[in-house]
Amino acid sequence: MAKQEHSSILEALDVKKVTWYHVTTVIISGMGFFTDSYDLFVISLVTKLLGRIYYHHPGSSSPGSLPDGISAAVSGVAFAGTFIGQIFFGCLGDKLGRKRVYGLTLVIMTVCSICSGLSLGSDPKTVMVTLCFFRFWLGFGIGGDYPLSATIMSEYANKSTRGAFIAAVFAMQGFGILAAGCVSLLVSAIFNHQFPSPAYMVDPAASTVPQADYVWRIILMLGAVPALLTYYWRAKMPETARYTSLVAKNPEKAATDMSKVLDVDIEAGFAKNDQARVSSDEFGLFSKKFLRRHGLHLLGTATTWFLLDIAFYSQNLFQKDIFTTIGWLPSAKTMNAIQELYQIAKAQTLIALCGTVPGYWFTVGLIDWMGRFKIQVLGFSFMTACLIGLGIPYHHWTLPHNRIGFVVLYSLTFFFCNFGPNATTFIVPAEIFPARLRATCHGISAASGKAGAMVGSFGFAALVKAVGMKKTLLIMAGISFLGLLFSFLVPEPNGKSLEELSGEAEPEKI
Numbered sequence: 001m002a003k004q005e006h007s008s009i010l011e012a013l014d015v016k017k018v019t020w021y022h023v024t025t026v027i028i029s030g031m032g033f034f035t036d037s038y039d040l041f042v043i044s045l046v047t048k049l050l051g052r053i054y055y056h057h058p059g060s061s062s063p064g065s066l067p068d069g070i071s072a073a074v075s076g077v078a079f080a081g082t083f084i085g086q087i088f089f090g091c092l093g094d095k096l097g098r099k100r101v102y103g104l105t106l107v108i109m110t111v112c113s114i115c116s117g118l119s120l121g122s123d124p125k126t127v128m129v130t131l132c133f134f135r136f137w138l139g140f141g142i143g144g145d146y147p148l149s150a151t152i153m154s155e156y157a158n159k160s161t162r163g164a165f166i167a168a169v170f171a172m173q174g175f176g177i178l179a180a181g182c183v184s185l186l187v188s189a190i191f192n193h194q195f196p197s198p199a200y201m202v203d204p205a206a207s208t209v210p211q212a213d214y215v216w217r218i219i220l221m222l223g224a225v226p227a228l229l230t231y232y233w234r235a236k237m238p239e240t241a242r243y244t245s246l247v248a249k250n251p252e253k254a255a256t257d258m259s260k261v262l263d264v265d266i267e268a269g270f271a272k273n274d275q276a277r278v279s280s281d282e283f284g285l286f287s288k289k290f291l292r293r294h295g296l297h298l299l300g301t302a303t304t305w306f307l308l309d310i311a312f313y314s315q316n317l318f319q320k321d322i323f324t325t326i327g328w329l330p331s332a333k334t335m336n337a338i339q340e341l342y343q344i345a346k347a348q349t350l351i352a353l354c355g356t357v358p359g360y361w362f363t364v365g366l367i368d369w370m371g372r373f374k375i376q377v378l379g380f381s382f383m384t385a386c387l388i389g390l391g392i393p394y395h396h397w398t399l400p401h402n403r404i405g406f407v408v409l410y411s412l413t414f415f416f417c418n419f420g421p422n423a424t425t426f427i428v429p430a431e432i433f434p435a436r437l438r439a440t441c442h443g444i445s446a447a448s449g450k451a452g453a454m455v456g457s458f459g460f461a462a463l464v465k466a467v468g469m470k471k472t473l474l475i476m477a478g479i480s481f482l483g484l485l486f487s488f489l490v491p492e493p494n495g496k497s498l499e500e501l502s503g504e505a506e507p508e509k510i
Contacts, residue, residue, distance in 0.1 A: 010241065021156075032105070037176030048337075072461060078135045081139025082453075090447075101144065103231055105144035106228075109138060116135055150169070150427070152240055160495065167427055181346075181349030187215055298445070304487055306452040310453070315476070379421045
């Protein structure tokens, strides 16, 4: 090992060139987000299948569908668990350490993914209740991944590429959404090939072959695979120096752990130098000093994430309904249940490939050059413009020869959501708060986002039914514009150390 050139561990972390350790940390943390997004968004692909399996009435001329209340519960219950998990694990990460609770989230996600697919019962109600129960706890585990992954990555990264590394972790969400579509395509194609149902064209009751019940279960259970594969590597990760040195006050362990990360010999005295450089005024969450320094920051990160997720999750979870409304997807009466799943998955996969995934990686490539604030404002602005462009001439887009234009503009809303606030609202809360409150504040901000997701998942269908799709799209545009306004409460973290941003590096004021 080389000798450390700096007398401070935190300074060394801030200027350390990109190493293979940084890359592996992105992969290990990112696979959690891959799993998170797969589990959260895959449910939107199978809800129509669940309705056709469990709520088809014998003798009816149309396929079955989930009642509105049950559909909202199945789609949104995981967000309720995520909301609680983000706050719980965020606080726990600041109390016990990031690494000590990091692996627990994966265990919960693995077990609950499998159990969601095994939801059993003698009647539809029992199956739905069991499914909702396990998806709630699945969401609880997913919730822990948000504050812990963001905080760990921010505390390992150097200040010049920190934004790109945190964005890369979050960008795995795009691949998770894409994987959900691809897995659904593959499984539905296999089952439809093995068990076709041509009889449906004569008898609607034959639209759902018995094997369809295996399809949604397999798709949900496959979400356990990436979480299970990542657990070993998470267990081997050392605690971050910023937690060990500044919060746990254990300079010896900080020096030992960071010697491996930085690949240099570090003395415990270097961690003590960090403690001397950082203010020891440990004001509490929501104390007067916290509110004076960071109150508006927390309000900004929480409100922008809340407003973003209303629009983001409404559009993601109800893509199938939007595409059906404009006639881009064939009528359910023309397909058996597995064929319908295939068509829905194909539409989601196309949107993910054309808009969602590229948006995330544009953020990764440009965030440390443009800055967080510019990308967030740009994203909210274009989301507002695209949703207005969809909403005002909505009836124009429903005409058969204009549907491609609708899909292109709709894809752009996802592109600028992800090359914009969907990434930056995740990144900034991991940078601007003190180390001892960083995971907690990120958890609060993320939980505000999931409150928005619950509003979107439970309210979107009701809103469309009440005012129609045109007005709903315009309301989403208004919500995006509000997000743009609240963005001005959030500081620009670009190029600064975490201690500069949080105010911890300032001399203590008497």
